[in-house]
Amino acid sequence: MFTGDELTAALETLGVTHVVWLPDSALGVWEAALEAAPHLTLVRVCRESEAWAIAAGLHIGGKSPLVMIQNTGLFDSGDALRNVLFDLGIPLYAMIGYRSYLVENSPDTAKKFTEPVLKAWGIDYLLIDRPGRVEAFCDHYRACQAASRAGVTLIAEGNM
Amino acid sequence: MAAASNSNRIPLLAALEVVARTRRDEVVVTTMGSAREWPKLSQHPLDFHYLPSAMGQSPMIALGLALAMPERRVIAFTGDGSLLMNLGCLVTIAAAAPRNLAVIALNNGRYEVTGGQTTAGAVSKVEFSAIAAASGIARTHAFDTLDAWQQGWEAIRAVAGGSAFIELDVAPVGPDYHLVVPGPMRSRLAAFRAALSGA
Numbered sequence: 583m584f585t586g587d588e589l590t591a592a593l594e595t596l597g598v599t600h601v602v603w604l605p606d607s608a609l610g611v612w613e614a615a616l617e618a619a620p621h622l623t624l625v626r627v628c629r630e631s632e633a634w635a636i637a638a639g640l641h642i643g644g645k646s647p648l649v650m651i652q653n654t655g656l657f658d659s660g661d662a663l664r665n666v667l668f669d670l671g672i673p674l675y676a677m678i679g680y681r682s683y684l685v686e687n688s689p690d691t692a693k694k695f696t697e698p699v700l701k702a703w704g705i706d707y708l709l710i711d712r713p714g715r716v717e718a719f720c721d722h723y724r725a726c727q728a729a730s731r732a733g734v735t736l737i738a739e740g741n742m
Numbered sequence: 743m744a745a746a747s748n749s750n751r752i753p754l755l756a757a758l759e760v761v762a763r764t765r766r767d768e769v770v771v772t773t774m775g776s777a778r779e780w781p782k783l784s785q786h787p788l789d790f791h792y793l794p795s796a797m798g799q800s801p802m803i804a805l806g807l808a809l810a811m812p813e814r815r816v817i818a819f820t821g822d823g824s825l826l827m828n829l830g831c832l833v834t835i836a837a838a839a840p841r842n843l844a845v846i847a848l849n850n851g852r853y854e855v856t857g858g859q860t861t862a863g864a865v866s867k868v869e870f871s872a873i874a875a876a877s878g879i880a881r882t883h884a885f886d887t888l889d890a891w892q893q894g895w896e897a898i899r900a901v902a903g904g905s906a907f908i909e910l911d912v913a914p915v916g917p918d919y920h921l922v923v924p925g926p927m928r929s930r931l932a933a934f935r936a937a938l939s940g941a
Contacts, residue, residue: 626834627830629830635796635806636803636834639802639805641810642807662796665796671928
C-alpha cells in the first residue's frame, strides 16, 4: 500500500520516534526503510503482546512510538493491549496488517474477526485497502493523537 | 539456578531490601508479588506498580522506559510465573540492548498471588539466568543466598552500561499472598509521569 520511503516520510512528519514491530510478509517489506530512517528506532519483539507494553514505556518516557503487527498478533496481544490502552489509558497508535482482506471469500478466520475485535475493543480504526492513501493514515493518526485516543490503521493484505 | 527447597530460599522482603537500601533515582517497576512487597520498603515517586494483571509485561514496559530515557537506570522486578508467560522478552531485551536496564526475576516456583500453585518451571527446574545468557544478555547472575545477593548487587550496580538479568531464589511468602491493587492505574500513572518530569 505504501513504499518504505513513503511510510518513513510520513512517520517523520508525524513525529514518530520508535516503531515497535513484529512484521508479516506485507509489512516486512518496509524493514530496510525503517532501519535506515535516521529519525526512527526499530524495536523488534518476539511476540506481539510485548509491543504494547514497550510502546507504553516509550510513551511514558516521552517518546512517540507506533506499534506495527499483523492482525493475528492483535488477537494474541489482547490482554497487554487491554492493560495499556484501557487501564493505563495510553493512546497508542498501531498499524496492523489485515491478512486475507483482499482475498474474496477467504475462509481465513483472521479476516473474519479483525474488525469485530477492534469494534469490541472500541478502537477507532481506518482501513487502507488501496495504494496512495498515506495522507489518510496521517490524518487519522493526527486525529487520534489530538483526541488522546488509541487508533489503528489496517493495511489490507492478500493471502497468508 | 534450579530452585532450592523453601527453607533455604532468600526471604522475599530481604531480597527486595537489598535493592531498596541502595536505590537512588532509579525507576523501579514492579508487578504481582513484588508489587505487594516493595511498597513495604519504598514509597518513592519513581516506583511504578504495573497492576492489576500485567503478568509477563513488567520487563517490557521497563524496556520501553529504559529506551526512552537512556540516562536513567530502570529496575524491573518480575516473578517466575510472569517470566514464564513471556520468555521471549529476554531475547527482545538482548536485541534492543538498552544500557540502563536491570531485570530481577524473583523465582519462588509458585503462582503466589493465586494461592501458591506450582509453576511448570518449578517442575522442570528451569534456569532463568541460563536462558537469559543464551538469549544474548551479556550480564546474567543467579543468587540463592542473601549474603551472596547483597555482595552481588553491589558489584552489579557498580558496572555502568548494558543490561543485566538477575535471578533470585526466593521463598514464597506463605498465607499473606493476597495482592491489593494500590489505587486506580491512571492516577498512579499520572503521579509517575509527574515524577519523571521532575514536577
